[in-house]
Amino acid sequence: MVVINSNQRKPIFLYIGFLFFCICFFLWPLRAPNNNSNGSRKSSSLVSHPSMLHHPNLPDVNDPPAWQNTTRVKAAFVILTRNNELDALRKTIQQLEARFNHKFNYPYVFLNDVEFTEEFIELTSSLTNAETKYGLIPKEHWSYPDWIDIEKADRLRKEMEEKGIIYGGSLSYRHMCRFNSGFFYKHPLLQDYEYYWRVEPSVEFYCDIDYDPFLYMKENNKKYGWTISLIEFEATIPTLWETTKQFIKENRELIAKNNLIDFISNDNGNSYNLCHFWSNFEIGDLKFLRSPEYTAFFDYLDKSGGFFYERWGDAPVHSIAVGLFLNKSEVQFFNDIGYKHDPFIHCPVARELQLKCHCNAEDNFDLTPNSCMRRWVELR
Numbered sequence: 245m246v247v248i249n250s251n252q253r254k255p256i257f258l259y260i261g262f263l264f265f266c267i268c269f270f271l272w273p274l275r276a277p278n279n280n281s282n283g284s285r286k287s288s289s290l291v292s293h294p295s296m297l298h299h300p301n302l303p304d305v306n307d308p309p310a311w312q313n314t315t316r317v318k319a320a321f322v323i324l325t326r327n328n329e330l331d332a333l334r335k336t337i338q339q340l341e342a343r344f345n346h347k348f349n350y351p352y353v354f355l356n357d358v359e360f361t362e363e364f365i366e367l368t369s370s371l372t373n374a375e376t377k378y379g380l381i382p383k384e385h386w387s388y389p390d391w392i393d394i395e396k397a398d399r400l401r402k403e404m405e406e407k408g409i410i411y412g413g414s415l416s417y418r419h420m421c422r423f424n425s426g427f428f429y430k431h432p433l434l435q436d437y438e439y440y441w442r443v444e445p446s447v448e449f450y451c452d453i454d455y456d457p458f459l460y461m462k463e464n465n466k467k468y469g470w471t472i473s474l475i476e477f478e479a480t481i482p483t484l485w486e487t488t489k490q491f492i493k494e495n496r497e498l499i500a501k502n503n504l505i506d507f508i509s510n511d512n513g514n515s516y517n518l519c520h521f522w523s524n525f526e527i528g529d530l531k532f533l534r535s536p537e538y539t540a541f542f543d544y545l546d547k548s549g550g551f552f553y554e555r556w557g558d559a560p561v562h563s564i565a566v567g568l569f570l571n572k573s574e575v576q577f578f579n580d581i582g583y584k585h586d587p588f589i590h591c592p593v594a595r596e597l598q599l600k601c602h603c604n605a606e607d608n609f610d611l612t613p614n615s616c617m618r619r620w621v622e623l624r
């Protein structure tokens with residue numbers, strides 16, 4: 245028979261106590277109906293979000309719904325799209341209205357590099373009671389700037405295409421990325437707004453959003469909000485980080501004191517770890533994009549030619565800017581907004597958040613190897 249004396253018992257009790265603590269601390273928030281071993285293990289910090297009960301900024305459960313508060317932010321959805329994406333976009337707007345905007349009625353700004361068709365205007369405006377505006381992008385925001393060597397750009401595009409790099413051969417994709425990086429917020433239709441929510445055709449919204457994320461951003465001094473973060477294709481941005489480092493060297497005074505460099509670099513800024521916020525979803529403060537530091541950064545990148553000679557995406561550009569110019573408290577992870585842009589899904593896994601969603605927590609991208617969520621969670 246095994247006999248345990250009193251000296252041995254003490255460590256055993258301690259061990260059992262510790263085990264119990266670990267179970268409560270790590271597993272309690274994970275009691276999602278469909279927990280599995282890979283996608284749904286989350287630490288408690290992953291489930292914090294503005295619509296959780298007990299959040300300091302939220303009213304008591306007995307208070308009237310948030311949309312009955314008539315305070316609205318100067319904000320709009322911004323949708324850059326082509327006429328031929330109409331059907332994909334209608335599906336997206338239908339979900340966005342059903343999940344959020346029929347309660348809050350924020351306006352839509354549609355942007356295009358060619359005129360929108362009558363059909364597009366009719367079949368999008370009919371899906372919402374909110375105001376809809378349709379804008380043509382000025383030519384100078386969607387064309388080569390005069391310092392670009394067009395023959396060199398043509399040749400490098402061809403080379404990227406031959407290497408099989410995604411969108412490597414597309415000129416319009418490059419105009420799109422450059423426009424989203426440095427121009428959409430300068431469009432006349434956006435001048436009256438303080439915040440934007442970027443939406444693309446085909447994206448899906450899986451959960452009811454019963455509070456106003458714009459108001460949340462404003463009241464909590466948040467400047468950038470996201471739902472999915474991931475690793476960039478390195479072949480699209482070979483010199484982006486070197487160019488950024490040169491910018492930093494020449495503009496040290498513009499870098500935030502408590503910046504988020506550890507989200508985008510594993511070695512204190514020496515190299516880029518390719519982490520970025522997926523910019524097909526963004527809720528942001530337009531003041532940030534219009535700030536002197538963001539303007540200086542975009543202009544510097546633009547002058548280097550990488551939007552055309554390589555294939556710099558607006559996602560790494562925005563994310564690096566967030567990493568350099570903001571601090572963590574100004575950046576919001578919208579865990580509660582269930583969202584899909586093919587092929588990835590952010591689906592909240594906590595049971596409280598699942599209640600009003602139609603996604604499967606097992607499909608959540610956050611803790612898969614290509615997600616940068618762990619990096620985010622580890623940030624102090």
Ligand SMILES: Nc1nc2c(ncn2[C@@H]2O[C@H](COP(=O)(O)OP(=O)(O)O)[C@@H](O)[C@H]2O)c(=O)[nH]1
Nearest residue numbers: 324325326329355356357416417420444445524
């Ligand atoms: N007007 C216009 N919109 C474009 C063009 N290319 C892309 N977009 C829009 O830009 C956004 C990103 O393009 P998308 O094809 O979804 O790129 P991906 O998400 O990186 O695969 C979407 O909202 C598209 O509708 C273009 O040539 N003209």
Ligand SMILES: [Mg+2]
Nearest residue numbers: 444445524585
């Ligand atoms: Mg897309």
